[in-house]
Amino acid sequence: MAMFASNILTEGPVALIGGPSSGKFAACQIEAALDDGGRGHSRMDTFADYIGYQEFFLERTKYNLGYPANLEFDYGALSQLQPFTINNAGDPFIEGNYCIHSRQFEVGVLDWFAGLWEIEKDEYWGYTTSGGSEANLHGILIGRELFPEGILYASRDSHYSVFKVARICRLDCVKVDTLVTGEIDCADFKRKLAMNKNKPAIINVNIGTTVKGAVDDLDLVIRTLEETGFTRDRFYIHCDGALFGIMMPFLKHAPQVSFKKPIGSVSVSGHKFLGCPMPCGVQITRLEHINALSSNVEYIASKDATITGSRNGHAPIYLWYALNRKGHKGLKKDVLQCVKNAQYLKDRLRRAGISAMLNDLSSTVVFEQPRDEGFVRRWQLACEGRIAHAVVMPNITVEKLDEFLEELIKGRSSWYRDVKVQPPCLAEVIGPANCLCPLHK
Numbered sequence: 272m273a274m275f276a277s278n279i280l281t282e283g284p285v286a287l288i289g290g291p292s293s294g295k296f297a298a299c300q301i302e303a304a305l306d307d308g309g310r311g312h313s314r315m316d317t318f319a320d321y322i323g324y325q326e327f328f329l330e331r332t333k334y335n336l337g338y339p340a341n342l343e344f345d346y347g348a349l350s351q352l353q354p355f356t357i358n359n360a361g362d363p364f365i366e367g368n369y370c371i372h373s374r375q376f377e378v379g380v381l382d383w384f385a386g387l388w389e390i391e392k393d394e395y396w397g398y399t400t401s402g403g404s405e406a407n408l409h410g411i412l413i414g415r416e417l418f419p420e421g422i423l424y425a426s427r428d429s430h431y432s433v434f435k436v437a438r439i440c441r442l443d444c445v446k447v448d449t450l451v452t453g454e455i456d457c458a459d460f461k462r463k464l465a466m467n468k469n470k471p472a473i474i475n476v477n478i479g480t481t482v483k484g485a486v487d488d489l490d491l492v493i494r495t496l497e498e499t500g501f502t503r504d505r506f507y508i509h510c511d512g513a514l515f516g517i518m519m520p521f522l523k524h525a526p527q528v529s530f531k532k533p534i535g536s537v538s539v540s541g542h543k544f545l546g547c548p549m550p551c552g553v554q555i556t557r558l559e560h561i562n563a564l565s566s567n568v569e570y571i572a573s574k575d576a577t578i579t580g581s582r583n584g585h586a587p588i589y590l591w592y593a594l595n596r597k598g599h600k601g602l603k604k605d606v607l608q609c610v611k612n613a614q615y616l617k618d619r620l621r622r623a624g625i626s627a628m629l630n631d632l633s634s635t636v637v638f639e640q641p642r643d644e645g646f647v648r649r650w651q652l653a654c655e656g657r658i659a660h661a662v663v664m665p666n667i668t669v670e671k672l673d674e675f676l677e678e679l680i681k682g683r684s685s686w687y688r689d690v691k692v693q694p695p696c697l698a699e700v701i702g703p704a705n706c707l708c709p710l711h712k
């Protein structure tokens with residue numbers, strides 16, 4: 272959510288929504304609030320109201336279409352935990368010396384995901400991370416520890432965290448082409464593997480790409496490795512399921528991520544589809560791999576195979592609560608609703624003559640980038656090149672989509688009033704069949 276954060280830093284909530292006066296935003300200067308002979312404390316009691324953040328967040332929450340975050344939840348029952356410094360530093364399965372932790376909830380959550388991705392309790396290891404990016408770092412790092420000479424293969428449409436991991440781990444990274452859907456192009460993958468047959472392969476497989484919501488064909492990736500002569504002891508697959516890793520298991524006929532296949536790790540974000548109010552994630556790997564990373568740490572009386580030191584102990588409780596409240600039935604209902612609403616959005620866009628694409632089983636709708644920066648910011652759309660996308664999450668109702676469509680259609684009628692300005696051609700990016708530019712209509 273880089274755009275969101277930088278707006279707060281550079282302009283403040285005020286400038287974006289025309290809320291409280293910009294003078295109040297100065298309260299963000301810590302010195303100003305605290306250098307107050309101790310009286311700053313009483314001002315801090317009404318902190319959220321004082322600087323207008325509550326209003327700002329409430330308003331902005333209504334208009335997030337571009338970033339995958341389920342903003343509909345009620346964690347009121349957990350508010351009593353707020354005064355506690357809950358820290359799960361170290362290994363989730365080992366009791367350390369710091370007692371204000373939530374390991375029992377963390378392990379409950381991990382067991383749940385282990386069941387979802389089909390690995391026995393005594394065969395997996397995992398932990399709750401700060402998000403999908405850290406989980407990608409952890410997964411690929413295991414691959415690197417197992418295969419120090421390995422090459423990382425990732426499709427061009429992989430999340431930027433994957434390429435950052437390659438730099439952090441000083442891994443040679445080969446970018447693989449993608450199909451127009453955003454899926455990894457296994458013909459190109461095969462060519463590139465064949466050129467590096469002497470080096471083990473570490474592969475990032477996308478279970479839902481960031482921009483197009485495309486799912487890489489895991490079975491085909493495995494087949495491609497085998498056909499190119501890579502036996503199971505010479506490759507490691509990390510599955511990045513940040514958004515879709517928890518949605519796909521609830522869709523009939525969807526290809527499945529499973530540890531019954533030769534994969535090494537799977538990760539998911541907790542603040543996306545599940546709707547945790549703080550960024551968090553889950554990483555699951557095979558127990559046999561974790562020794563490559565694990566070391567004893569006397570100071571915390573535990574083992575450490577995680578990336579960070581201190582770990583958010585509130586997050587596992589929120590994850591546990593969300594999973595318990597919804598259960599398989601509730602999650603499935605939400606997934607089906609998202610997919611149905613995404614289909615609705617795509618159909619309505621197309622009917623209005625707007626280029627749009629929706630991958631099978633996905634809830635990420637890709638369409639032409641709106642020409643007005645103010646519109647893009649109002650709806651918090653994520654844009655790349657000539658396209659934008661809307662990620663339909665459980666809080667995005669048909670009414671919300673109608674409001675969005677109405678504004679977009681109205682906006683376009685003025686952006687393209689002058690016939691010399693035409694909607695962009697997206698044939699190359701989303702395929703000619705999905706493009707409704709003047710040439711492809």
Ligand SMILES: Cc1ncc(COP(=O)(O)O)c(C=O)c1O
Pocket residue numbers: 339401402403404405407429430432477479480481482511512513514540541550551552
């Ligand atoms: C495919 C994919 N992987 C990883 C991430 C990073 O997840 P997080 O924001 O939880 O770090 C994202 C975020 O959008 C994503 O789409």
